Amino acid sequence: xxxxxxxxxxxxxxxxxxxxxxxxxxxxxxxxxxxxxxxxxxxxxxxxxxxxxxxxxxxxxxxxxxxxxxxxxxxxxxxxxxxxxxxxxxxxxxxxxxxxxxxxxxxxxxxxxxxxxxxxxxxxxxxxxxxxxxxxxxxxxxxxxxxxxxxxxxxxxxxxxxxxxxxxxxxxxxxxxxxxxxxxxxxxxxxxxxxxxxxxxxxxxxxxxxxxxxxxxxxxxxxxxxxxxxxxxxxxxxxxxxxxxxxxxxxxxxxxxxxxxxxxxxxxxxxxxxxxxxxxxxxxxxxxxxxxxxxxxxxxxxxxxxxxxxxxxxxxxxxxxxxxxxxxxxxxxxxxxxxxxxxxxxxxxxxxxxxxxxxxxxxxxxxxxxxxxxxxxxxxxxxxxxxxxxxxxx
Numbered sequence: 001x002x003x004x005x006x007x008x009x010x011x012x013x014x015x016x017x018x019x020x021x022x023x024x025x026x027x028x029x030x031x032x033x034x035x036x037x038x039x040x041x042x043x044x045x046x047x048x049x050x051x052x053x054x055x056x057x058x059x060x061x062x063x064x065x066x067x068x069x070x071x072x073x074x075x076x077x078x079x080x081x082x083x084x085x086x087x088x089x090x091x092x093x094x095x096x097x098x099x100x101x102x103x104x105x106x107x108x109x110x111x112x113x114x115x116x117x118x119x120x121x122x123x124x125x126x127x128x129x130x131x132x133x134x135x136x137x138x139x140x141x142x143x144x145x146x147x148x149x150x151x152x153x154x155x156x157x158x159x160x161x162x163x164x165x166x167x168x169x170x171x172x173x174x175x176x177x178x179x180x181x182x183x184x185x186x187x188x189x190x191x192x193x194x195x196x197x198x199x200x201x202x203x204x205x206x207x208x209x210x211x212x213x214x215x216x217x218x219x220x221x222x223x224x225x226x227x228x229x230x231x232x233x234x235x236x237x238x239x240x241x242x243x244x245x246x247x248x249x250x251x252x253x254x255x256x257x258x259x260x261x262x263x264x265x266x267x268x269x270x271x272x273x274x275x276x277x278x279x280x281x282x283x284x285x286x287x288x289x290x291x292x293x294x295x296x297x298x299x300x301x302x303x304x305x306x307x308x309x310x311x312x313x314x315x316x317x318x319x320x321x322x323x324x325x326x327x328x329x330x331x332x333x334x335x336x337x338x339x340x341x342x343x344x345x346x347x348x349x350x351x352x353x354x355x356x357x358x359x360x361x362x363x364x365x366x367x368x369x370x371x372x373x374x375x376x377x378x379x380x381x382x383x384x385x386x387x388x389x390x391x392x393x394x
Contacts, residue, residue, distance in 0.1 A: 078110045086121030088153045097158055118153035123217065126168065131227055132176050138184035139230075143223040144199065146171055148214050155213030163212040170206035174199050188224050188238075196221040 082105055083089045089101035092114045101115070108115045129143040148167065150156045156163050178198045179187055187195060200219040207214050226234035298305040 075110060076107075079107045079113075081106055081108065081115055083117055084119075086119055087117045088120050090116045090118065090153050090157055092116070097154060100154065116157055118150055118156060120150045120153060122149065124148055124150075124164075126164075127222070128168065128171050128175065129223075130172065130175070132179050134179060134184045134187060135181055136183045139227050140179065140184055140187050141223070141225050141227055142175060142179060142187070142221070144171065144175055145218075145220040145222050146203070146216065147218040147220070148216050150213055151215040152213035155211050157213075159211045159213065163214055166210055166212055167207065167214055170210070171199075171203055174202040174206060177202060188226075192221055192224065 081089075083101055083103045085103045087103060089106060091098045091101060091108055093109075093112060095114075098113065106115070125145060125147045127143065127145045129141070131139055131141045134140055146167070160166055178195050182191060182195060196219055199221075200216055203219065204216045207216070225231065294305070294309075
């Protein structure tokens, strides 16, 4: 049964009112005022509780603390920054160098400090192409590539205003100095590697002198050529020089091939001459010794020795001939002996060459032997070796 239904003995008003019938619900404004007073009391505000004074005057202290904490936390959070592994940081305080920071999470004081990061692991490069004058007053076009890194971040950021611009000017200066001290042939062909090394050395000296914080990793001499206006004439000269080199190399190769052969042939001829000399000398010495022995024997028996010499000489002279002489004492008979025909089958069986004396056309004739001194009887009488008649068959 509801509280306001009739029939109840006891008033049941939920607002706590008495037993009177004029009970009313609480005022909402009053409830809000009470809540505001309690908040003011919580933060120390001077509220006018029930005194009827003015409530909410001034800034609450707790709110100020919260705001201050939020500001502090925000300031601290703003100071954190990250430095990568290939970077190094430089911190400036009021615009002046303060410290170097390593890779990782770092903190700086915002507003009063400034952090700058430099990529020290990056390989940077640029290319320079210029025409310049050589020592022998020729113009050459040179294209040079430079690879470098940042070695000192502090010097790179703070010591010079534009380090990379300085690098380009220093490269041009070093290259012009080296090329201007070399000839055109050195630049184009002969001394390219030396020029590259000299440019790198001189360029690093310039950068160190200017304190740029840069280090040169590599200098590449990409292209060296004559200017376009004279390139055709230059190519002709270069081709002629290449032909000259090629001819020299071919001549050297021919020299290296023919000279050893000639030297070997000369050595062989020299050895053959020495052998022939030794042979002739030995034969001469043998003949001299034999002649001395013969003289000795001749002194002992002159006639016998002379006859023996005669026989040896005749044997030696006529031994290789196919002629057959038949000596008939005091005779004038013509004797024909077909010895060549008789000897032919025998020679054929032995495989002797057939053209050894013209035996096939042999003829025979009879001569009267003359005196031993070789005198001729004149007319048709042949020269005889003996005082007897003889028959020559050939």
